[in-house]
Amino acid sequence: MSTQRRPFPFHEFEPKWQEHWVSRRAFRAANPGDVDFDHSKPKYYILDMFPYPSGDGLHVGHVEGYTATDILARFHRMRGFNVLHPMGWDAFGLPAEQYAIKTGRHPRETTTRNIANFRRQLQAVGFSYDWDREVSTTDPGYFKWTQWIFLQLYNSWFNPVTRKAEPIATYTGPDPDSVRLAYVAKMPVNWCPQLGTVLANEEIVDGKSEVGGFPVERRPLRQWMLRITAFADRLIEGLDGLDWPEGIKLLQRNWIGRSEGASVMFCEESGGAKIEVFTTRPDTLFGATYMILSPEHPLVGSITTEVQRADIEAYCTTVASKSDLDRTELNKEKSGVFTGGYAINPVNGERLPIWIADYVLMGYGTGAIMAVPAHDERDFEFAQKFGLPVREVVRPNEAVEGCFVGDGVAINSGFLDGLSTPDAKRTITTWLEEKGLGRGTVNFKLRDWLFSRQRYWGEPFPIIWEDGRHHALAEDELPVVQPDMDDFKPTGTPEPPLSKVSEWVRYSEKAERETNTMPQWAGSCWYYLRFCDPVNGNRFVGEEADRYWMGQTGQPGGVDLYIGGTEHAVLHLLYARFWHKVLYDLGRLTTPEPFQRLVNQGMILGPDGQKMSKSRGNVITPDAVIADYGADSLRLYEMFMGPLEQMKPWSMKGVEGVHRFLARVWRLAMEENQEGKWVVSPVLADVPMTSAQARVAHATIKKVTDDIRALAFNTAISQMMVFTNEFVNASPRPLDSLKILLPLLSPFAPHLSEELWQRLGFDGAASTQTWLTHDESLLIDNEVELAVQVNGKVRDRLVVARDASKEAIENAARLSAKVLEAIGSGTIVKVIVVPGKLVNVVVK
RNA sequence: GCCGGCGUGGCGAAAUGGCAGACGCAAGGGACUUAAAAUCCCUUUUCGCGAAAGCGGAGUGCGGGUUCGAGUCCCGCCGCCGGCACCA
Numbered sequence: 001m002s003t004q005r006r007p008f009p010f011h012e013f014e015p016k017w018q019e020h021w022v023s024r025r026a027f028r029a030a031n032p033g034d035v036d037f038d039h040s041k042p043k044y045y046i047l048d049m050f051p052y053p054s055g056d057g058l059h060v061g062h063v064e065g066y067t068a069t070d071i072l073a074r075f076h077r078m079r080g081f082n083v084l085h086p087m088g089w090d091a092f093g094l095p096a097e098q099y100a101i102k103t104g105r106h107p108r109e110t111t112t113r114n115i116a117n118f119r120r121q122l123q124a125v126g127f128s129y130d131w132d133r134e135v136s137t138t139d140p141g142y143f144k145w146t147q148w149i150f151l152q153l154y155n156s157w158f159n160p161v162t163r164k165a166e167p168i169a170t171y172t173g174p175d176p177d178s179v180r181l182a183y184v185a186k187m188p189v190n191w192c193p194q195l196g197t198v199l200a201n202e203e204i205v206d207g208k209s210e211v212g213g214f215p216v217e218r219r220p221l222r223q224w225m226l227r228i229t230a231f232a233d234r235l236i237e238g239l240d241g242l243d244w245p246e247g248i249k250l251l252q253r254n255w256i257g258r259s260e261g262a263s264v265m266f267c268e269e270s271g272g273a274k275i276e277v278f279t280t281r282p283d284t285l286f287g288a289t290y291m292i293l294s295p296e297h298p299l300v301g302s303i304t305t306e307v308q309r310a311d312i313e314a315y316c317t318t319v320a321s322k323s324d325l326d327r328t329e330l331n332k333e334k335s336g337v338f339t340g341g342y343a344i345n346p347v348n349g350e351r352l353p354i355w356i357a358d359y360v361l362m363g364y365g366t367g368a369i370m371a372v373p374a375h376d377e378r379d380f381e382f383a384q385k386f387g388l389p390v391r392e393v394v395r396p397n398e399a400v401e402g403c404f405v406g407d408g409v410a411i412n413s414g415f416l417d418g419l420s421t422p423d424a425k426r427t428i429t430t431w432l433e434e435k436g437l438g439r440g441t442v443n444f445k446l447r448d449w450l451f452s453r454q455r456y457w458g459e460p461f462p463i464i465w466e467d468g469r470h471h472a473l474a475e476d477e478l479p480v481v482q483p484d485m486d487d488f489k490p491t492g493t494p495e496p497p498l499s500k501v502s503e504w505v506r507y508s509e510k511a512e513r514e515t516n517t518m519p520q521w522a523g524s525c526w527y528y529l530r531f532c533d534p535v536n537g538n539r540f541v542g543e544e545a546d547r548y549w550m551g552q553t554g555q556p557g558g559v560d561l562y563i564g565g566t567e568h569a570v571l572h573l574l575y576a577r578f579w580h581k582v583l584y585d586l587g588r589l590t591t592p593e594p595f596q597r598l599v600n601q602g603m604i605l606g607p608d609g610q611k612m613s614k615s616r617g618n619v620i621t622p623d624a625v626i627a628d629y630g631a632d633s634l635r636l637y638e639m640f641m642g643p644l645e646q647m648k649p650w651s652m653k654g655v656e657g658v659h660r661f662l663a664r665v666w667r668l669a670m671e672e673n674q675e676g677k678w679v680v681s682p683v684l685a686d687v688p689m690t691s692a693q694a695r696v697a698h699a700t701i702k703k704v705t706d707d708i709r710a711l712a713f714n715t716a717i718s719q720m721m722v723f724t725n726e727f728v729n730a731s732p733r734p735l736d737s738l739k740i741l742l743p744l745l746s747p748f749a750p751h752l753s754e755e756l757w758q759r760l761g762f763d764g765a766a767s768t769q770t771w772l773t774h775d776e777s778l779l780i781d782n783e784v785e786l787a788v789q790v791n792g793k794v795r796d797r798l799v800v801a802r803d804a805s806k807e808a809i810e811n812a813a814r815l816s817a818k819v820l821e822a823i824g825s826g827t828i829v830k831v832i833v834v835p836g837k838l839v840n841v842v843v844k
Numbered sequence: 845g846c847c848g849g850c851g852u853g854g855c856g857a858a859a860u861g862g863c864a865g866a867c868g869c870a871a872g873g874g875a876c877u878u879a880a881a882a883u884c885c886c887u888u889u890u891c892g893c894g895a896a897a898g899c900g901g902a903g904u905g906c907g908g909g910u911u912c913g914a915g916u917c918c919c920g921c922c923g924c925c926g927g928c929a930c931c932a
Binding site: 007246247250251254255257259261277278279280281292334357358359360361363364365368369370371372376377378379381443444445566569570603640641642643646647648649651653654656657658660661663664667714715717718719720721722725728729785786787788789791792794797829830831832834837838840841842 | 845846847848849850855856857858862863866867868869870882883884912913925926927928930931932
């Protein structure tokens with residue numbers, strides 16, 4: 001019995017407190033309007049990226065971010081904030097559907113089971129979520145509002161004059177369907193014949209399906225799209241007001257990929273067709289020596305001469321059959337074919353041969369370029385390969401080798417000669433606009449968001465089709481719930497699984513339901529809003545709840561702190577910002593941005609320093625760590641490993657280390673008696689702390705407080721270790737030491753802190769104490785030790801009074817025997833005194 | 845190729861431009877014990893001298909620079925990790 005006993009009985013008190021917190025709803029946050037709502041408290045909304053409840057259960061990586069937010073949530077509660085700290089489930093997704101196909105069991109069944117397991121695991125770590133606010137994206141009461149938001153997008157357009165989303169009724173043009181923020185277009189999608197399903201880009205690795213490694217081909221299908229490109233500029237501008245890592249902001253800016261330039265009209269020589277190109281270098285127009293169209297460009301057919309037609313068609317066929325992988329491999333070598341046609345350069349009337357090449361993408365700009373091989377590396381490579389002329393029109397300011405792509409001075413460019421690149425750009429753009437041959441334009445890499453999936457386990461669209469036209473369902477018809485099915489197998493064609501349920505598809509005599517579903521991103525785009533008011537049946541979020549939790553800080557973003565992994569740096573965080581801005585423009589929300597401050601936790605690697613994976617066999621599960629060492633040890637270890645944002649490897653020895661620390665804290669308060677029972681330690685006494693003890697105690701209050709604010713949890717913990725080392729041998733041991741330590745420790749190790757607080761008979765609970773403030777005067781020692789340096793090398797130490805004058809310190813340093821020895825025959829040039837730190841004697 | 849991030853003991857790491865290595869792990873030694881576990885104490889960047897207390901030198905990826913003083917700031921390299929990838 002005694003040999004197996006744990007150093008402290010965490011296995012008894014941890015489940016007890018977890019049960020206590022859940023059953024008492026200990027961390028429930030009151031909403032404005034609730035009877036117990038306290039108007040005097042400031043709000044603090046701290047959010048985790050909610051998990052996909054996979055069958056594998058919680059990962060230690062989840063626990064890392066969730067512990068960080070839990071510490072901050074508990075800290076803010078103790079500092080008198082009304083804290084919103086919710087959790088939910090991003091539960092639509094492919095794995096549940098794949099499992100359903102294999103076993104015939106409904107995805108809802110596996111999803112429900114996985115959610116129950118995740119909830120159990122999260123509660124076993126002792127997180128202080130407000131479980132009354134739990135939401136799941138798969139719950140009809142939730143996705144009713146996901147569908148409702150889709151209808152807001154469907155019923156809006158982006159007004160370029162106001163630069164805002166507006167109700168479609170304010171659009172006065174002929175075809176409202178052409179400007180809706182949600183629209184239908186025929187788009188190539190990734191079709192995987194072996195899996196019998198369409199895949200998202202993220203599910204394709206190196207041109208093959210992530211699951212199974214099967215080939216994927218492009219097929220054009222009717223798809224729902226969201227017009228995120230209309231918000232490109234707003235999405236870039238909005239980043240300025242956010243406290244996000246600069247790297248993430250940059251990633252988003254690059255993803256949106258704004259570039260300024262000009263569109264220029266070229267005229268095809270024989271047929272007179274207009275070919276519009278986009279260029280960021282209109283100043284090099286005189287250097288264009290040929291043109292290239294994308295193989296998919298609509299003018300290819302009419303421009304191609306009969307002599308060239310066979311070659312062109314062969315090339316287009318080859319390109320069309322290439323998967324993305326093959327096309328990427330082709331990048332190493334430029335390819336293309338001459339169409340036989342010519343275009344006229346509008347600035348000098350020169351004839352330019354028109355080629356097609358797959359390095360020109362139909363999806364960017366106009367799908368056609370003017371090639372300036374002297375000043376663009378890709379054009380240069382192409383010109384080299386096919387023997388096309390190269391004409392230099394920009395002189396570099398200093399000599400460069402090879403193709404010059406930088407700024408310089410225009411040459412061989414007629415009226416632009418002598419102008420610097422920026423001036424030449426302005427001049428030529430004005431000239432083009434005056435002649436009606438072009439204009440300044442901006443292009444983005446960002447594409448509209450392909451929003452439909454051919455899946456069962458997703459939100460159905462609230463859309464019906466009649467006579468080939470789409471119509472929105474009325475709000476009171478929401479939610480549109482998927483029908484139950486027995487057979488989840490793919491249809492074998494790109495028809496969505498829902499199309500098999502004919503009685504569901506049939507909406508009326510004439511109308512049929514849309515059978516596509518929304519992507520997994522949909523539910524996660526707005527869940528942070530639903531947390532503010534999770535059971536509201538009348539609105540996606542109540543106005544007052546939105547104003548209170550998302551507003552009132554005077555900053556653009558509503559969520560005060562959002563912690564999660566880098567994998568969502570672009571897509572989720574961009575999509576959510578887009579939806580938020582639309583809802584904001586439509587007057588449904590109070591702030592223009594969802595997340596004010598963002599922090600990315602670093603990845604936790606396996607003990608071997610490799611990414612954790614089942615195949616490597618290096619996965620650590622939270623359940624196993626909790627069983628052996630307890631939840632507090634798991635929490636504390638993950639925070640002690642290193643800086644939150646850094647990647648770091650797991651070490652079970654490290655877990656043991658923090659476990660020993662917690663055992664030492666336990667023994668500060670408790671002692672084993674003759675019968676092997678834990679009793680309050682007899683060395684504890686109501687005596688004042690010595691000045692040395694008080695200094696450590698107050699230094700700990702200060703450092704833990706500062707470090708939590710800075711998210712430097714590892715150093716906060718090491719300071720509490722210093723504190724414990726100071727008191728562990730004290731006898732008598734002042735009771736005040738525990739009155740100070742336990743509340744400081746409680747955000748990190750809430751179970752142990754609460755248990756000891758109760759056993760010591762202190763009032764209330766450790767987790768509801770008011771956060772302590774340190775007494776600066778207790779930190780000050782009357783004497784300080786200074787290092788005495790000669791030319792930067794430490795030669796002696798000096799103990800002086802705290803308030804000694806600079807002169808007194810300098811004189812004492814000059815008298816030091818060791819300093820005099822180090823000076824030798826040199827002369828003192830000057831003496832630098834840094835009070836409280838050191839003295840540096842500079843000698844020549 | 846382009847854009848980010850990071851390089852400090854045997855390991856995880858710490859250090860407002862001011863005594864490099866706090867705290868933890870591992871290792872070694874000791875106390876307690878019949879023994880082990882647990883616990884407690886001591887040592888532990890490295891090299892040289894010394895029986896020892898100690899004394900001296902070197903040291904934060906490499907090379908320069910700024911400064912009384914650089915892990916920290918600046919310039920140029922090298923290496924590792926992550927993201928994007930023909931975006932005209």
